[in-house]
Amino acid sequence: MSQTELPDTQAPPETRLTDDDVQAVDRLGDIHLKLREELRRVIVGQRDTIDLLLVCLFARRHALLMGVPGLAKTLLVSKLAETMSLKFNRIQFTPDLMPMDITGTDILQDRGDGRREFQFAHGPVFANVILADEINRAPPKTQAAMLEAMQEQRITVVGKGFDLPSPFMVLATQNPVEQEGTYPLPEAQLDRFMALIELDYPSEDEEISIARTTTGAALPELNHLMTAEDILAHQDLVRRIPVPDHIYVEAARLVRRTRPGGGTAPDWLPPLVSWGAGPRAVQDLILGAKSRAALEGSYMVRSEDVRYVAVPVLTHRLITTFAAQAEGLSARDIVKRLLDES
Template structure:
């Protein structure tokens, strides 16, 4: 049955698309090898970042300081031939500090005119460091850039270069003086990617790699035009009907008011994931399938991305917090339980 489904999927794809998926698989394999020359471990994180890039999503990175988040993102941009900017969010950061603004300058003719000076958001990959430290007005400007791929300054709209990817970080340790992201803005992020401490062997290798000579310059594996072509290819990866049904069923079980939600959800969850979660489950599964060289989306593709999609969209109750049950544990349990009736 699986072989027949794969044959059907290949028939839905053109021969050019099949060859393009093969090229994307090979490029992704080289990408992992190149980044591995600088970044020790973090294999799951690299996969999640690649999925976001080719699915045209954004990601929220969560991890304590010192886990090489900035280095990882900058090296991803380097291998993809993309422009990279880092914005350090602070409580006094204003929207114009990230979008840019008009500045009065002298022209060659001797006149003084306002000219727009681009802010750091004008890049292909933007690392929004500690985004929850910025006030709501600045977060709203960033939200417009993420959602519309445009910024508006003094009534004028400016389009951002494609591809455009925002990777925002939050420090899970220090929360004093922060502005928690509202649920509507959290929902704009495709993935929540949590970085954990490295293993002992990885930590030893990190010390060896970073305390010697300068880090190597990585090979450029792809151009922006090729990335845009692969993003369009990901959208064409076929999805069987039962995968759509599974994704919708999984998301609906996160909502305590839904009749299909398990009984244990109701006391632990106050608000579940919305329809955008279903969209990102499918898009993430499509991107993962293409990166691994599959010509159709499989159930395991959805299951692999489900926790990253659902965790930041599940709002837990005080009862769950009192029992030290977080949203990630709830998402994992739902995925495990739903897999049995897929």
Template sequence: MIKTSDDYSLTDSAPQSLSDDDVQAVDHLRAAYSRLCDELGRVIVGQQQVIELLSICLFARGHSLLMGVPGLAKTLLVSKLAETMSLRFSRIQFTPDLMPMDITGTDILQDVGDGRRAFEFVHGPVFANVVLADEINRAPPKTQAAMLEAMQESRVTAVGHTFPLDPPFLVLATQNPVEQEGTYPLPEAQLDRFMFLIELDYPTTEQEEIEIARSTTGDPLPTLDPLMDADEIIRHQNLVRRIPTPDHIYAYAARLVRKTRPNHADAPDWLRPLVAWGAGPRAVQNLILGAKARAALHGSYMVRLEDLEAVTDPVLTHRIITTFAAQAEGIDAKGVVRRLVEEADSDR
């Protein structure tokens, strides 16, 4: 493997190279990702960046929050992603009257024969591989919090018993903009559980809008071909953890996150009046994991700086809380992140 200045600096210790088997596995994952994009393209018009970020999240063992107005095919995209991966898919429609037991499950009194009855635990919809938490911010905070243990620990505690969730386990939650009526902003503790905040926008061109109308007003959408199963996904998830990462990538990620904290000495002066709360250590972890997964999906045997920069927006945007002063000036968290990245690039 050829070492270049783009891979790691002269002060770095050389990262451990992949084995020959892992190199072949990366090539296989890159080819599988290319087929995945083609297969999803049969039913999803555009949204290539969203498909990439969802794939990164899946193979990095993270969870994603999808932000967008209704009608942008968020539900369709998630269900078709599960279909191509041969995974069990479950959809939870969050409503103001949804209770935690509606998500996790509960004991129900059942007839067991001979006139006897006993309690039996009935699994809730969270017991799946891919869980779509639809419009999660339409449920009150108590119900939103029911997802926390499942997302963080891959297990559910109900009626005094703990039940493991089968891997792979991926939560994709959709969220409507908080300005819309009947929404409850997610608390910071729950936002931090999501690896990415993925924003979906309207179709970029008129032709895409026409293609969407054609594909959804004619024959039923096609059934997609399965590309891999759960065991193969788990092997790819383990592979992502082994992707070599140069020292300067770790340093870049840590330095960038530390600059988001207004009370920290590394924070630039312009940021302090604009940010009330910065990103925590989990942001550094997710930056590295996201960069590793992106490198593997693109067939790279080592994390590059471009891989890290590609995931800075979805990792950091929902972890930075801006002040009223920033909002009055029309500055949002994404603008803060992009300015920090621009300054970091100019300092290199």
């Protein structure tokens, strides 16, 4: 097979879904539509944002939300958790936030018989969905504690380990405007986020609808469409979605084209990118494509699923040069150009 020739599109028989799995995909596709409709009762617009959040959730990954204040990020995440019967906690990150403020700590308690003992008081990280608001305002030690929670789904306090509940998802926000008093997230932590989801201003009609919705009566309570057990079962299902061989090749080649060294990038890229995406990006492209395929009711990953998740998965993993900034090119622009050329 030549370098440009792609393998056959058929998945091998052993990777095809069972009849029960097919029915589960159909159910997930129906739930996806119901979730959209339910969230539209309180969230105006943001359809792509909702879909990408669901892609990350069912892929067992975390997401980074980027947008100016007032775009309903907290409301969206809390209502998403509500529709799925999940426990939601919001942590406001500040420069004086300590690791124990997130994880919890041992507290000396009176047992009632004249003796005292230490008991662990759980911190806000013990929830299913965590909104880490303005995560880049926390000092590095606190970010490290959150990184352990994201990577290991457990925390360590005074030498003792504690497992976090399942499912577990961190949705972190960053303010793209105000950078004073912030601690930039290290690349190792950025790489732990599957997707960078950028929220833009609403359209004029959407903004009028927001004013109508939020300045009247109290927002309605949403119906519970799933349970934690349902989500865990569908997360396992996503892992079983078949991926044709040529999709693995497509994902790997796309990621390798973001790397300025090694001869895999197009000629125009090295002056614009100092560091490209690593192997975890290939994993997240495949997992994101699997999750998106299942949510759309598809029994196999397609090329359009990879392309759908490519921009949010790759953008935050590229480090652009001063030359790119001087030309007004962002990492998002570069990823889109790579997609256009592929």
